[in-house]
Amino acid sequence: MFSENKLISVDFEVFGIVQGVSFRKYTVKKGKELELKGWCMNTDRGTVLGQLEGEPMKVEQMKLWLKCTGTPKSRIDKAEFRNERSIDSFSLNEFKVRR
Numbered sequence: 001m002f003s004e005n006k007l008i009s010v011d012f013e014v015f016g017i018v019q020g021v022s023f024r025k026y027t028v029k030k031g032k033e034l035e036l037k038g039w040c041m042n043t044d045r046g047t048v049l050g051q052l053e054g055e056p057m058k059v060e061q062m063k064l065w066l067k068c069t070g071t072p073k074s075r076i077d078k079a080e081f082r083n084e085r086s087i088d089s090f091s092l093n094e095f096k097v098r099r
């Protein structure tokens with residue numbers, strides 16, 4: 001699907017009990033562990049929205065974490081991923097929470 005040394009970017013939104021359960025903090029921690037760049041934020045719809053950038057294998061690991069793991073107190077009903085695309089270089093400098 002993607003070549004080895006390419007980077008990809010994908011937008012995500014996670015639904016369920018994902019606010020007030022340290023979901024953003026854990027998402028940033030996991031993203032940094034996987035050497036990804038990105039951001040996440042709470043929405044007024046009760047979801048967590050964000051973007052990931054990185055190596056395809058690591059982005060896939062993060063997508064799985066967002067879909068299935070989350071934080072100890074979260075309940076993930078579903079995670080949607082949109083706008084997946086190849087990128088030539090990172091457009092973000094770090095992984096952080098946006099407010």
